[in-house]
Amino acid sequence: MTAQLKKEWLISCAGWSAFIFFMSATYVLYDWSVPAAEEINNRPWWALQEWGLWYLFTPVVFRLLTQYHLANQLTKHKFLQILALMLCISMTYQAIFDFWILCDPIPYTMLYFAPSHPLVLFVLSYLWHTFLRPDQPVHHNTLEVESGNTTTRLRFSDITHINSASNYVELHTEQHQYLKRITLKQIEQQLPDTLFTRTHRSHLVNLNFVERIQIKPSGSGLVLLKNGKMVALSKAFKPAVKAKLQRVA
Structure with missing residues (x-):
């Protein structure tokens, strides 16, 4: 496993573990601070159930962005394609999981998670761009240009x-x-x-x-x-x- 790949998995696992722990602790503290009639009474694993799929999908998003970036093919169009693909996959997985495990109607699941999944992908793309985007190899005597949906290098x-x-x-x-x-x-x-x-x-x-x-x-x-x-x-x-x-x- 390369250093870049390790970094992608580390940020993914550490980030989501911290987030899930924070969300779970917040609800526990809330239930402790209110009368019994006002308690939410979520299951202890509710946050893992709602956000756990991103343990798998986050490294995939990071890997796709890195691979296309290193190949000089990460144009704006390709970037949006990757995020759109991952949005479709994550929403489909969530709908199937909730339907079989929780017996939630698929339209309800799609509507419930419609705001959060695009937001997650936006945050992931920001994290990749800020902390994970690797430096491209130095190319002497060339210029990077876009031709259609691909990026090429043009010799001086x-x-x-x-x-x-x-x-x-x-x-x-x-x-x-x-x-x-x-x-x-x-x-x-x-x-x-x-x-x-x-x-x-x-x-x-x-x-x-x-x-x-x-x-x-x-x-x-x-x-x-x-x-x-x-x-x-x-x-x-x-x-x-x-x-x-x-x-x-």
């Missing part, structure tokens, strides 16, 4: 140019285009300045894909890429672009 050398789109950037390769939530300034800081250069306040280009630059009479110009695309070149960035192109020539 495959990026031809980058365009700003408000709080997003458009990452262009020779075959595809990706949208990433980050500013152009932030992504520029992650890229090697020996490979990329700013040509405009809204554009970055990969120097290895530059075919030539074309200067207009106004002093601004265009950067012509080897794949036939054109990127704007402003007067402010023209000297730096020319200097970098001379160094890589």
Whole structure:
């Protein structure tokens, strides 16, 4: 068993044991403090009966989140899918258990636990994100991008140019285009300045894909890429672009 797996089981068992003990003790203390006619008189194991299933499901939730996170596939869509799946499983198990053991009608059980199970899953996801989410392996010379429902890593050398789109950037390769939530300034800081250069306040280009630059009479110009695309070149960035192109020539 890995350290991560041990930690997931430890938090699950310790957390639920403490919670169940607290709930049971609260009701016992309440019954001691009120007249006999007002006592709740719950069975001693009532809290375990209501919450015990989470001893099993909590490690499953933690494991699924960890596995998809380490595989770079834990998108928002996948995250919601995992929680929705576990909600359906936990509610189904609870309904069957209460029907066979307690003879409670299934609609009553579903209505009774409908508020608590989503809340439990929300708390579990928060605990995982805060205490259990492992660090991802360091990937040099790549950027993490989302493509549909999957997350992939894009090599710096495959990026031809980058365009700003408000709080997003458009990452262009020779075959595809990706949208990433980050500013152009932030992504520029992650890229090697020996490979990329700013040509405009809204554009970055990969120097290895530059075919030539074309200067207009106004002093601004265009950067012509080897794949036939054109990127704007402003007067402010023209000297730096020319200097970098001379160094890589």
